[in-house]
Amino acid sequence: xxxxxxxxxxxxxxEEIAELGRNQAGQKVVGPTGFPKPIKARRVILQEFNxxxxxxxxxxxxxxxxxxxxxxxxxxTDIFSASEQSSFFGNAQxxxxxxxxxxxxxxxxxxxxxxxxxxxxRELRVLDERLGYYDDSFKLDSRSRESAEITLKGIWIDLVExxxxxxxxVYGMARELQFTSLPDLFFSLHPKQIxxxxxxxxxxxxxxxxxxxxxxxxRTFMEWKVRTHDELKNxxxxxxxxxxxxxxxxxxYMVWVKPYLRNIQRLQLAERQNSPDxxxxxxxxxxxxxxxxxxxxxxxDFDKPVYQNRKYYTxxxxxxxxxxxxxxxxxxxxxxxxxxxxxxDIQYKSYVWTRKQIDAYVKxxxxxxxxxxxxIDGSVKAAMEALGDELEDYLQQAxxxxxxxxxxxxxxxxxxSILDPFFSLGSGIPELFGIKGKRKNPEIKLNMLxxxxxxxxxxxxxxxxxWQLYKNFKKRNKCLNW
Numbered sequence: 001x002x003x004x005x006x007x008x009x010x011x012x013x014x015e016e017i018a019e020l021g022r023n024q025a026g027q028k029v030v031g032p033t034g035f036p037k038p039i040k041a042r043r044v045i046l047q048e049f050n051x052x053x054x055x056x057x058x059x060x061x062x063x064x065x066x067x068x069x070x071x072x073x074x075x076x077t078d079i080f081s082a083s084e085q086s087s088f089f090g091n092a093q094x095x096x097x098x099x100x101x102x103x104x105x106x107x108x109x110x111x112x113x114x115x116x117x118x119x120x121x122r123e124l125r126v127l128d129e130r131l132g133y134y135d136d137s138f139k140l141d142s143r144s145r146e147s148a149e150i151t152l153k154g155i156w157i158d159l160v161e162x163x164x165x166x167x168x169x170v171y172g173m174a175r176e177l178q179f180t181s182l183p184d185l186f187f188s189l190h191p192k193q194i195x196x197x198x199x200x201x202x203x204x205x206x207x208x209x210x211x212x213x214x215x216x217x218x219r220t221f222m223e224w225k226v227r228t229h230d231e232l233k234n235x236x237x238x239x240x241x242x243x244x245x246x247x248x249x250x251x252x253y254m255v256w257v258k259p260y261l262r263n264i265q266r267l268q269l270a271e272r273q274n275s276p277d278x279x280x281x282x283x284x285x286x287x288x289x290x291x292x293x294x295x296x297x298x299x300x301d302f303d304k305p306v307y308q309n310r311k312y313y314t315x316x317x318x319x320x321x322x323x324x325x326x327x328x329x330x331x332x333x334x335x336x337x338x339x340x341x342x343x344x345d346i347q348y349k350s351y352v353w354t355r356k357q358i359d360a361y362v363k364x365x366x367x368x369x370x371x372x373x374x375x376i377d378g379s380v381k382a383a384m385e386a387l388g389d390e391l392e393d394y395l396q397q398a399x400x401x402x403x404x405x406x407x408x409x410x411x412x413x414x415x416x417s418i419l420d421p422f423f424s425l426g427s428g429i430p431e432l433f434g435i436k437g438k439r440k441n442p443e444i445k446l447n448m449l450x451x452x453x454x455x456x457x458x459x460x461x462x463x464x465x466x467w468q469l470y471k472n473f474k475k476r477n478k479c480l481n482w
Contacts, residue, residue, distance in 0.1 A: 350462030
């Protein structure tokens with residue numbers, strides 16, 4: 001599919017200016033085509049309303065594989081659009097609606113579960129804060145043990161004894177029963193263990209009644225501290241396991257939604273309703289297919305054996321435009337199916353590219369189709385990043401497997417992000433469209449003579465391939481050829 005001039009320039013390609021047609025005087029009308037400037041280009045237009053267009057495509061595919069011997073074939077574009085009143089439009093929209101319903105259910109569930117992750121992480125934050133007081137309180141050599149004890153005693157008075165409103169609380173007894181020294185003694189004494197409560201209190205120089213009340217309060221607090229510490233640890237352990245289970249379920253839903261997104265992308269009709277090739281009242285449709293084929297050509301160097309290129313590829317882009325009239329017919333097996341017939345416009349363009357240029361062209365074509373899926377992926381990614389590193393740390397504590405790799409620049413070990421499964425949707429988008437990812441091949445360096453020979457071999461191979469595809473197609477369809 002032709003692309004804008006800006007995309008071509010950003011990818012480092014010069015736009016092709018070629019003949020678009022002829023005017024009434026027979027003069028050529030030239031203009032931009034939306035493709036990179038080729039070494040050689042040929043075009044054939046065939047209009048037949050009594051033959052299937054599928055047969056032409058699959059003949060061309062086999063000719064590329066078997067007749068020309070190309071090994072790598074990349075499908076760059078596969079677009080289908082139909083007029084609103086056509087039978088194809090109704091069938092496609094019905095199937096598309098089923099897929100969209102599934103995706104909406106999955107995405108709604110994912111959104112709900114991501115929202116619940118915030119609550120789980122917040123609960124773990126509160127538990128860690130509370131457990132920090134307990135840990136300092138139980139460490140006898142901790143420098144902040146006294147402040148942790150005072151904090152826990154304040155929490156105990158507020159939550160268990162209901163504060164000063166309760167007459168039986170520490171503050172209530174000081175106010176109602178004139179045990180004025182009780183709060184000071186309660187917050188200043190910190191027994192190491194429950195067994196030490198009586199010993200610590202008996203060493204005080206106070207009357208027996210004050211000691212009795214103080215023993216009761218300290219013993220109750222110490223028992224509460226031990227029990228709640230165990231309870232909070234168990235609760236944290238359970239919450240961590242639940243967080244990991246929650247996270248794994250979200251990953252599972254992300255895996256499930258991926259094929260539905262692929263199906264929607266393939267079923268969604270291209271926005272070509274403004275094209276003059278489609279009239280809403282007609283039974284018409286438009287198909288666009290773009291194939292990129294490449295190989296490393298071979299050449300002979302005088303009487304030496306055959307050499308094969310190492311850097312420069314023979315690249316041919318086959319752009320196929322079908323304007324069809326789909327008709328529904330009943331087959332022998334009583335199944336209703338479409339038959340495509342109409343106009344076929346095929347353009348062949350040859351290039352001499354390196355692997356880096358091939359990857360740049362594929363990446364450029366991907367940019368046109370990723371908006372919808374990157375929006376979905378970006379919303380999930382933003383939500384996960386809002387949780388910060390705490391989610392990753394909690395999942396590691398829950399036993400989530402995190403791979404480590406070395407930072408190339410610093411040489412230090414760095415953690416692979418635990419959120420990678422969520423972001424893999426965006427990185428795997430080219431796979432959804434059937435486009436292969438960018439390869440990491442080391443750049444091959446050649447001397448001036450090798451560069452010249454390889455470019456010449458790839459150029460000649462590309463020109464010959466384009467001519468053979470053009471000529472054989474015309475022969476196959478009984479067109480005038482020479």
